[in-house]
Amino acid sequence: MYRFQPTLKRLPVPALEQTVRDAVAFAGVFASAEDKALLEKQAQRFMDGAAAKLQERLLRYAAAVPTGNWLEPTWDGGYLGWRGPLPVHMNYFLEADLAGAGRLAALSQADVAYEACIASLEHFGRVRREELEPDSDRQGPMCMAQHARVSGHARIPKAGSDEAVCYDTPPLGLQAEGAGGLHFATRYEPVRGTRTVAVLRAGHVFVVPLTLEDGETPHPALRDALSRIAAGISGAGGAGAGSTAGLAGLPLLTALPREDWAQARQALVAHPDGRRLIDGIDRSQFVLCLDEGACVDESALLRGYILGGDPASTGAAGGASLDGAAAAARWFDKHCVVVGRVADDAASAAGPASGGADAGGSHRVGFLFEHMPGDGLTTLRWVEAVRTALADGTAAASGSAGDAASVLGDALSHPNSVALPAEAAALVSDAVSRGRAEIANWYRDMSGFALRLEGSGSTAFKEAGLPPDAGFQFAMQAGTLRATGSLRATYESCSTARFLHGRTEVIRGASPEAAAAARAFDGLSDSASLESKQAVWQAVQAATTAHRNFSARCQDGQGIDRHLTGLGLALDLLATPEPQRDEGPSASLDPAEREAATAFLRSPLLTSAATWRLSTSNCGSQQTAYFGFGPVAEAGAGVGYFIRKQDLRATVTSFADPAAPGVDAADIATAFSDAVAKLLALGRDVNGRA
Numbered sequence: 001m002y003r004f005q006p007t008l009k010r011l012p013v014p015a016l017e018q019t020v021r022d023a024v025a026f027a028g029v030f031a032s033a034e035d036k037a038l039l040e041k042q043a044q045r046f047m048d049g050a051a052a053k054l055q056e057r058l059l060r061y062a063a064a065v066p067t068g069n070w071l072e073p074t075w076d077g078g079y080l081g082w083r084g085p086l087p088v089h090m091n092y093f094l095e096a097d098l099a100g101a102g103r104l105a106a107l108s109q110a111d112v113a114y115e116a117c118i119a120s121l122e123h124f125g126r127v128r129r130e131e132l133e134p135d136s137d138r139q140g141p142m143c144m145a146q147h148a149r150v151s152g153h154a155r156i157p158k159a160g161s162d163e164a165v166c167y168d169t170p171p172l173g174l175q176a177e178g179a180g181g182l183h184f185a186t187r188y189e190p191v192r193g194t195r196t197v198a199v200l201r202a203g204h205v206f207v208v209p210l211t212l213e214d215g216e217t218p219h220p221a222l223r224d225a226l227s228r229i230a231a232g233i234s235g236a237g238g239a240g241a242g243s244t245a246g247l248a249g250l251p252l253l254t255a256l257p258r259e260d261w262a263q264a265r266q267a268l269v270a271h272p273d274g275r276r277l278i279d280g281i282d283r284s285q286f287v288l289c290l291d292e293g294a295c296v297d298e299s300a301l302l303r304g305y306i307l308g309g310d311p312a313s314t315g316a317a318g319g320a321s322l323d324g325a326a327a328a329a330r331w332f333d334k335h336c337v338v339v340g341r342v343a344d345d346a347a348s349a350a351g352p353a354s355g356g357a358d359a360g361g362s363h364r365v366g367f368l369f370e371h372m373p374g375d376g377l378t379t380l381r382w383v384e385a386v387r388t389a390l391a392d393g394t395a396a397a398s399g400s401a402g403d404a405a406s407v408l409g410d411a412l413s414h415p416n417s418v419a420l421p422a423e424a425a426a427l428v429s430d431a432v433s434r435g436r437a438e439i440a441n442w443y444r445d446m447s448g449f450a451l452r453l454e455g456s457g458s459t460a461f462k463e464a465g466l467p468p469d470a471g472f473q474f475a476m477q478a479g480t481l482r483a484t485g486s487l488r489a490t491y492e493s494c495s496t497a498r499f500l501h502g503r504t505e506v507i508r509g510a511s512p513e514a515a516a517a518a519r520a521f522d523g524l525s526d527s528a529s530l531e532s533k534q535a536v537w538q539a540v541q542a543a544t545t546a547h548r549n550f551s552a553r554c555q556d557g558q559g560i561d562r563h564l565t566g567l568g569l570a571l572d573l574l575a576t577p578e579p580q581r582d583e584g585p586s587a588s589l590d591p592a593e594r595e596a597a598t599a600f601l602r603s604p605l606l607t608s609a610a611t612w613r614l615s616t617s618n619c620g621s622q623q624t625a626y627f628g629f630g631p632v633a634e635a636g637a638g639v640g641y642f643i644r645k646q647d648l649r650a651t652v653t654s655f656a657d658p659a660a661p662g663v664d665a666a667d668i669a670t671a672f673s674d675a676v677a678k679l680l681a682l683g684r685d686v687n688g689r690a
Contacts, residue, residue, distance in 0.1 A: 001130040004141035005180055010068040011499040012556075014563040016055045020047060021599075022560045027609035039605050046600035050593035054570040061570065067181050068500035071562055074569055076185035077501055079372040080162040083258045086332040086370065088442055088630030088653075092617075092640065093305040093338075094380065095366035097625035098385035103393055104363050110227040112363045113288055113339040115396055117197055117210060117226075118218055119389030120286065120337065123382055124151035125216055130173045135377060135497065136518065139555075142497040145174055146374035149186045150382065150508045153373045155263035155284040155333040155540075164372055167191050167283045180500040186373065191283065197222075198284040200329060200336075201229050202292065203249045206408065207280035218403030228404055231289050250277075251308070252435030253428075256671035264431035272519030273418040287331040289368075291340035302628050302651050304329075305366055307340060311436040312445040321576025335379075336368040337386070366626075375503055376619035376627070377495050387623045394413065446630060446653055447664035453648040456676050461643070468643045469618055470544035470551070473509045475679050476639065477518040477543075479671035480614055484660035487515055488636070491612035493619075493671050494554040505559035509616065517543040519673050521679070530685070537686040540679070554679040561610060568601050573583060618642055620649070631655050637668055648676070 010495050024043050028036040054089050056273065103114055126132045127147050130509065135142040152167035170188035174180060182188070195211040206229055209219040234533030237676060253264050268274030281287070291304075303310075308329030329454040330336055341362045391396040412597060420428065480488055490509030496502035517539035524536045553559060589597065600606070613636035620627045620642025628640035628651030635657040641650035650672065654665040 001132045002144055002179055004134050006178035008143055008500045013059050013062050014558045019560045019563045025512055029510050029512055030609055031605050033552050042600040045596040050589050050597035054567045057570040058566045072184045072291055072501050085255055085257050085438055087255050087307055090371045091368055092629035093366055093368045094383045094624050094627040097470040097623055101391040110230040113226050114223045115390055116337050116365055116386050118395035119386040123385040128169055131484045143500055143502050145501050146378040149373040151285050155370050157258050157265055159262050165189055196284045198281045198287045199229050221404040225404035225408055249432045251331050252432050253433040255438045264428055266428045267424040271420055287334045287336045289329055289336050289338040298450040301428055303367055306630055307439050307442050311440045338366040340364045384623045445655055449652045449665040449669040451669040456648045457646040459645050460680055464680045465687050467548055470547040470567050473547055474543050475675040476672055477514045478521045479675040481518050483663055483668045485669035488613040489609050489611055490614040493617040496557055505554040506561035507554050509548050514543040514547040533649045534686055571597050626651055
């Protein structure tokens, strides 16, 4: 599994001049001529002064980072230092494509959940035994370090900055010479004996044995335990101060801003029952969400995955539903496997292509990921392993049958039973209410839409003479301009996993070439002459070529955004001289150098051009049905997509934009769809293809 690690290179520090030149060019897309001229002067002063010193300091820092990735301490620190809530801003989801998995139609929700658990256990066993085949792309092997911190991951809320703990075995292969070592921020705490899964149902949490004492063999009572939990919750009371509280809605605590959740958690773990419950959830391999409702609308599905349900439509206890009809359905600090169902009428109408009645039965199986420990390239392997097992039935007969009574005890009749003093119970109860309000606010403020373009997959783009990813990225620029009246700073995630402990770089979609082409494309009428179409097509070709070239640079570690972050880090490191160390002439900056560096690196124009009001990511495969996440900026949109041979699937989430009143995710998605159709037709017209 880790055999190629020693062959991987350290993440490079990009060339200084290229980064500064590109930063000015991309920012210029959103600037007036006067503002761009000012930025160019600031860039020149920076290059004439502090730039070389900051680059030298960054190069020395990069050479000294033990994991081989100079970004990793800043990257992990940025994730864990986030103080806002995790939903929308941090978590992302993938749904398995159950088309062709007709065998699931005869299974209950508990049966499907059981098979998903067994398939997950087997996948993590391969990772633990270091048997997983290495990831690779066309250029060769990729770093495998992230896989070892997926199972058992828990994000622990702490004052100031969270902590990342992996309740699993630290990989020996990563600790070999030249393999990159363990991750910077993750603390490993191996599980001794039985591994567990935390099950969420109707706002309650059950910690259930996943394995026997050997940590590998499926527990014989697992299937029965899931059946009993899925059958319904009895005796589930609300939280009451000074009593043994059922704490219905406990998962809503994880939706709070991190400082608030840290405070509520302290109140819980200060008492034995609370410590036992929270510790049990933290130590579980993952969280299994048994959603109650039936999804009748694929657009509602997005918010169901991301948020777990709308508290405004439920009682105080909360519930769980992919249709957005309930709350308290996700534990946002851990990875969640979500097992829900499609409404009977919607499943019949949708059919095989959408995982309907003839495909995966009435079931949906998705995953909500806590983003800190890894990216989609890594978690996709887990999704695909579960999907394959569900389609093939390879996990159906695993383990023997057993009675869950001995392992669940009275948990079914008294879920989340926690005895707290009156003051602590009141604090936790208030925090649960505030968590419910957070989710309700997201439901109010964020719209979602699922877009599926049949016949507009990679084959259609190539036939039109366009590279698929760059082609759709351009269509999103044109669609955004059409829907909102303006272009937006655009983030496309690019994997840098070719390097030790590589994560991502930013491919900026709103390039000068894309901006010019999008405006020309938007003004092109259906009745335009062939000559006019050819002129616009040349502009589109220039935009997609520029996008591909910049993408290649980002994959090679030569992007600009992580470099700008590193230069800012170097500026902070050189805030004061370090007399105890002989750093040579670059040990500090003089006041004029510092002023020039700050003026450029902290320029409002650079900041605005890196405020991602259109955040996009291409992640998925033939085995996934949907991929998505929330917007990352106010008045912004988030687009998770993937392009298969015959179709393109995208999920669009959006916050209201005061500059484009009334425009929601459906409007933006429709504009994307129209732009794709127009773009493919233009390519056919210009290239003489019917």
